[in-house]
Amino acid sequence: MAAGTEPSPPSIRHLRMFLILGRTGSATRTAELCHVSQPAVTQAMAKLSRQTGHALFLRNPHGLFLTEAGEVLHHRAARAIARLDQVMSEMARQIRFQATWPQLAALVAVSEAESFTLAAHRLGLAQPTVHRATTTLEQAAGTVFFQRTAHGLITTRAGLQLAQAARLALAELEQARADLGNLEGREVGRIVIGALPLSRSGWLPRAILAFRRQRPALPLQIIDGRYDELLLGLRRGDIDLMLGALRLPSPIDDIHQERLFDDEAAVVARRGHPLAARAGLTFEDLRGFPWVMPRRSTPLRAVLDAALADNPPLDVVETSSVSLLREILRDSDYLGGLSRMQAEVEAETLSILPVALENARRAIGVTTRADWEPTRAQRDFLNQLRQTAAGMS
Secondary structure, eight states: SSSSSSSOOOOOHHHHHHHHHHHHOHHHHHHHHTTTHHHHHHHHHHHHHHHHTSEEEEEETTEEEEHHHHHHHHHHHHHHHHHHHHHHSSOHHHHHHHHHHHHHHHHHHHHHHHHHHHHHHHSSSOOHHHHHHHHHHHHHHTTEEEETTEEEEEEOOHHHHHHHHHHHHHHHHHHHHHHHHHHHOOSSOOOOEEEEEGTTTTTTHHHHHHHHOOOSSSSSEEOOHHHHHHHHHHHTTTTTTEEEEESOOOOTTTEEEEEEEEEEEEEEEETTTTTOTTTTTOOGTTTTTEEEEOOTTHHHHHHHHHHHHTTOOOOOOEEOOOHHHHHHHHSSSSSSEEEEEHHHHTTEEEEEEEETTTTEEEEEEEEETTOOOOHHHHHHHHHHHHHHHHHOO
């Protein structure tokens, strides 16, 4: 929702008219329900058609009917407006008719930055403009979105809920752009993938290359990060799907996890490490060696901690970076914990030690929002991920 080059979304007011017109097929009835003139409805629909680049209605003696493009936009717009209305229903009625995307963008930016000044910088606007936008929105809602405390600016529950609804509504309209482009055979939009460490070792690169043979022009954005960071981006609508180790049970009920294959944890060391050729290796033999381990919040770390519970190492370097682990192990006698898939990619540098870890298998797959409806391109990429995973299991 930061300032950028993407087309501005159609106004909320025009989308509401469009939804009613799509249901009634009558400009007269739509004007009555929206408390505007019939020419106002006609002008709004003409502007919406120009913005989308598609004819949205066909006229016949029985009224107005949605075109194929109109059906696509109607479905996505209904989902977007429903997200807003679910939150706005607990606020003053005026906000449904007065809220604008720039006001909601200001709300989102301030709630994330916890500062009007930082939000203004992010949006490329003057600070008074951002403050005025959120104040106008508060007045229409009849509630307060921000409170000043001794520790700074805090977003209220109402503000957080509306900001989240606005993010997901805009994500839905961005998907509408992609769906409409697909009708003309054009690649519009992009796919944003949150990649946990394991997914970057083989599975995701292979899927990307296969997908590129089908769709060579669609932008793909890969975001590396920790699970909690990527999960936040996914739930906000900034990320379309997240790949890697699943969390079982699910940490929250608004996501969907699809298991595609299993991997297992492994203990690794540099090639030529004193333990690499030892027969009958046990965890007792690992006592006293320093370790490079993933963060405590990861499934792999839980497996390693359980295995080393009787002899916990004193020297531990925590990192989620495979490259950093590799470089530390390359020049030392440190041991490390990796998934077997990651370790096999690093076979020129690292050896998998022959020690058995209990409960070492982990479910690997795709995490999406529970109510996510992918575009055609997103669905194609998801299917490619499934096919690639099937070939690896």
